[in-house]
Amino acid sequence: MAKSYKPRKSDKFAFGVWCVMNRGRDPFGVETRPAITGLEAVRGLAKHGAYGFEYHDNDLIPFDATAGEARKIVAELKRIMKSTGIRATAGTTNLFTHPVFRDGAFTSHDPEVRAFAVQKAMNLLDLAADLDTRVVLLWGGREGAEVDGAKDPVDALQHLRECVNFLCEYIIDRRYPILLSIEPKPNEPRGDMYLPTTGHALAFIETLEHPFMVGTNPEFAHVKMAGLNPYHEYAQALEVGKLFDVHMNGQKVGRFDQDMSIGADGLKEIFFVCKLLKDYAYAGTVAVDAHPFRTEIEPWDFVDRCMCSWRMLIEKVDALNSDREYRQLLGPLVAQKGPLAAALGQYTAANAAKLRGHAYRPDKMAVRPLPYERIDQIVNEVLMGVR
Ligand code: GLT
Numbered sequence: 392m393a394k395s396y397k398p399r400k401s402d403k404f405a406f407g408v409w410c411v412m413n414r415g416r417d418p419f420g421v422e423t424r425p426a427i428t429g430l431e432a433v434r435g436l437a438k439h440g441a442y443g444f445e446y447h448d449n450d451l452i453p454f455d456a457t458a459g460e461a462r463k464i465v466a467e468l469k470r471i472m473k474s475t476g477i478r479a480t481a482g483t484t485n486l487f488t489h490p491v492f493r494d495g496a497f498t499s500h501d502p503e504v505r506a507f508a509v510q511k512a513m514n515l516l517d518l519a520a521d522l523d524t525r526v527v528l529l530w531g532g533r534e535g536a537e538v539d540g541a542k543d544p545v546d547a548l549q550h551l552r553e554c555v556n557f558l559c560e561y562i563i564d565r566r567y568p569i570l571l572s573i574e575p576k577p578n579e580p581r582g583d584m585y586l587p588t589t590g591h592a593l594a595f596i597e598t599l600e601h602p603f604m605v606g607t608n609p610e611f612a613h614v615k616m617a618g619l620n621p622y623h624e625y626a627q628a629l630e631v632g633k634l635f636d637v638h639m640n641g642q643k644v645g646r647f648d649q650d651m652s653i654g655a656d657g658l659k660e661i662f663f664v665c666k667l668l669k670d671y672a673y674a675g676t677v678a679v680d681a682h683p684f685r686t687e688i689e690p691w692d693f694v695d696r697c698m699c700s701w702r703m704l705i706e707k708v709d710a711l712n713s714d715r716e717y718r719q720l721l722g723p724l725v726a727q728k729g730p731l732a733a734a735l736g737q738y739t740a741a742n743a744a745k746l747r748g749h750a751y752r753p754d755k756m757a758v759r760p761l762p763y764e765r766i767d768q769i770v771n772e773v774l775m776g777v778r
């Protein structure tokens with residue numbers, strides 16, 4: 392790897408430990424990589440220069456571990472964190488693997504299943520507080536449906552709201568400095584999942600009792616599965632101060648959840664996500680949620696490559712933002728001021744009269760230059776390294 396693209400702590404790269412632990416199993420084939428434990432994954436990530444790691448409760452502590460076993464694992468994890476400096480940047484509760492969650496956790500019909508899910512999430516919040524994790528993700532892996540005759544989505548959303556409200560109160564009660572982040576996904580593993588996009592998550596958050604405690608972490612692959620534009624999705628969360636984390640990867644549009652490396656597909660699209668985060672000084676972690684190709688025997692080329700690609704993207708963002716021709720073309724378009732722009736800023740009777748009274752010339756307005764072919768070509772030239 393070229394030296395200048397090595398990760399720096401200031402890049403704030405984080406990886407899901409589950410990404411590194413992923414063994415290449417898919418619906419048609421068994422594992423192609425040997426098992427590694429969560430602790431080994433954390434150690435490896437630290438060695439490869441990651442700033443942080445994200446974890447599920449059960450990536451670190453097996454579902455059926457005793458309290459004593461859990462204590463031992465957490466003690467060892469803390470030792471690794473202390474000696475390497477790696478941080479536990481985000482945590483989450485696995486509410487999708489065990490068959491008890493086969494028809495949802497927070498959206499199950501069964502109140503005992505919902506209560507068990509909330510208990511598991513409260514335990515995860517305790518662990519997160521202990522590890523100084525500030526963001527806890529809510530990815531509703533099983534929150535969805537295949538059979539619309541079997542579940543009313545209004546009921547499901549109400550159950551979900553009740554559980555998230557409960558967890559917010561728990562965080563407040565315990566005085567944990569933790570924010571919750573909803574990760575939207577349109578489908579897979581469920582036929583349809585609740586809160587399928589960033590917009591759905593943002594609308595839902597506003598209906599909570601403590602909306603300020605809850606944000607969202609869009610995932611590049613999930614946005615592309617829905618056939619939407621990642622730049623726009625991330626922007627919508629960022630614009631309202633709700634971009635609490637980001638999950639990055641590569642993905643072909645409309646496919647199953649491929650979770651490929653950053654840059655493996657959708658280079659131009661992820662370039663614009665990178666530009667958004669840079670342009671608006673996003674301060675959170677850049678978390679990779681992907682897995683090595685099934686053809687890999689071990690995960691570390693994947694880890695290095697994702698961080699390297701992101702750093703190259705940052706370099707390209709800087710190149711575009713400082714490109715003279717790009718600035719000359721774009722500058723005048725975005726910086727148009729004048730009395731009409733000012734009047735649009737606030738409704739008053741006088742401003743409405745101003746807008747009404749202006750002598751518009753739509754035929755003239757319709758032919759003002761918009762040099763978008765040239766702008767897009769400059770972007771491509773920057774990305775292809777020929778400028
Ligand atoms: C799972 C999923 C991810 C979520 C993780 C958090 S687990 O791998 O594909 O997108 O972020 O639970």
Ligand code: MN
Pocket residue numbers: 574610638680
């Ligand atoms: Mn994710």
